[in-house]
Amino acid sequence: MAPQLDPYFKKVDELSESFIDRLRKAVAIPSVSAEDERRPEVVRMGQFLADELKKLGAEVEQRPLGKQPHKEHLDLPPVVVARYGNDKNKRTILVYGHYDVQPAQIEDGWATKPFELTIDDKDRMFGRGSTDDKGPVLGWLNAIEAHQKAGIDFPVNLLCCFEGMEEYGSEGLDDFINAEAKKYFKDADAVCISDNYWLGTEKPCLTYGLRGCNYYSIEVSGPGQDLHSGVFGGTAQEPMTDLINVMSKLVDNQGKILIPGINEMVAPVTEEEKKLYGPIAYTMDNLYESLGSKTGIFDNKEQTLMARWRYPSLSLHGVEGAFSAPGAKTVIPAKVTGKFSIRTVPDMKPEAVTEAVYKYVKDEFAKLNSKNKLNVYLQHDGKWWVASPSHWNFSAAAKAVKQVFGTDPDYTREGGSIPVTLTFEEATGKNVLLLPMGSSTDGAHSINEKLDRRNYIEGTKLLGAYLHYVAEEKMT
Ligand code: BES
């Protein structure tokens, strides 16, 4: 029988202002995991979540993860784990999310203060972390609260695992999940992660695949200190010249990866797979809208989706140590570190990718005959994940989508990465579902990141409805 959800939905609507307040408080904590000096804010954000969960009656623990690798002076922020309900007659659902965010500074071009939730006349709620991933994480808490206030029995036992280092490669979390799979997480019947986005702005999706991410640094150094380009230009071998040379050989402007061996690792497209792309509700205009331009590589949807979901990509991210301020400083930087990453897909092995990268970068540098020094290293790698959507976890979510949004979801893969997804699947042996809240225009990681009020409130309904359907869905 379809669960009676109207009282729950009504309560979510009634409580929507206080749910937005909860998001406002969360966005106000600048929990940037990549900035060492902001580690206390990350910890404060974990504490905020723990306090909120405790107020809702959950049993909460903050588990330490030890020191940050390569930065032993820094403690990793704790994992916030919680249990809400312990009824042997109910299913147990494990939900994961992250409470850290990407860096943000108003100078980057934000129209509003990044750590102040600002709602415009279109009910867009701007703020760093609004969609990635504070809104979705709070969605679970909101769902608990609305059940309590509506006097509706919570349909499942909920286990929460909220981490504070996701945007930095989920340091320390793999070991934690592996250690707790048969302990804290042992009752889990299925896993749900709300940390991705709809393909467009209207149609919800259920996601069954993610790309992995191998992130590299190339360091080139030579001179003992930064130099005057008038005095030393033409006489010193410049690290930046070498770095740009090497970086320019990694990928071409059609997205083709130039490192030998990488493209050969990619699983071939099957006839069956080809048929999946056509029916997906996605248009080139969706791409252009979220790009904010018409500068896509391909001019059709199939190639675009394939390039995003099932082929690898290589992106150049930046150069540490390079002169990047406004103005015209005539400097020769003494040491520069270029950053790039490769999104990986089936059947690429992270270690094999790294081996190919090291060899190629060193070979290309050697061709330059430079007296400078090169060092290439892996910052972190995270595995890709592709699962089967024919599982009761997915069919329950599809019913919830239908009830809340009146449409069937699309089944999608994604180009982004959540490093621990595969870890949850392998360690618990349970099905993992990605159930997004935000939309394609939210601009995660960009300036003016936002979550639409509708996505937050209807998304809270969706997460709650999913728990009702997953409680009674027949095993498949
Ligand atoms: N929420 C994203 C993952 C994501 C992005 C899923 C886009 C689907 C579409 C997550 O917070 C994220 O940004 N992950 C990082 C992981 C990286 C640091 C290993 C990413 O994808 O860059």
Ligand code: MN
């Ligand atoms: Mn995220």
Ligand code: MN
């Ligand atoms: Mn992110």
